[in-house]
Amino acid sequence: MNKKLKTLEDYLKLPWQFEFDYCPDENSYTARVKGLMCYSNGKTLEEATKNIQEALQFHIEGCLEDNIPIEIIDEERATGRIAIRTSKATHLKLLHIAEEQDVSISHLINDAIIKQYG
Numbered sequence: 468m469n470k471k472l473k474t475l476e477d478y479l480k481l482p483w484q485f486e487f488d489y490c491p492d493e494n495s496y497t498a499r500v501k502g503l504m505c506y507s508n509g510k511t512l513e514e515a516t517k518n519i520q521e522a523l524q525f526h527i528e529g530c531l532e533d534n535i536p537i538e539i540i541d542e543e544r545a546t547g548r549i550a551i552r553t554s555k556a557t558h559l560k561l562l563h564i565a566e567e568q569d570v571s572i573s574h575l576i577n578d579a580i581i582k583q584y585g
Contacts, residue, residue, distance in 0.1 A: 485519050487515055495508055496510075496514075502542060503526065505522055506522065
């Protein structure tokens with residue numbers, strides 16, 4: 468974001484996009500603000516919409532109060548691909564574990580990331 472915004476109202480006027488997912492196991496909706504690490508939920512789509520709008524406001528207020536920059540993530544940059552380098556020993560260890568679990572190394576690493584970071 469090039470222009471530095473100053474107030475809560477400035478930020479709330481931005482064209483925020485919300486994304487909703489239905490969770491059948493919980494019979495509820497999750498909601499997130501695209502480009503921010505801001506999430507909420509609700510039993511109905513209307514409740515989830517109200518809650519994510521409140522969560523966005525609280526998120527922005529907290530950042531402004533604590534003087535934390537509000538950085539909008541360019542989600543278009545996320546391709547789903549990550550290239551990493553590791554030692555041969557670690558690679559060999561991952562090959563063995565993946566083989567034991569009958570999964571690919573990518574699947575193994577993806578599961579580990581999800582378990583660690585959600």
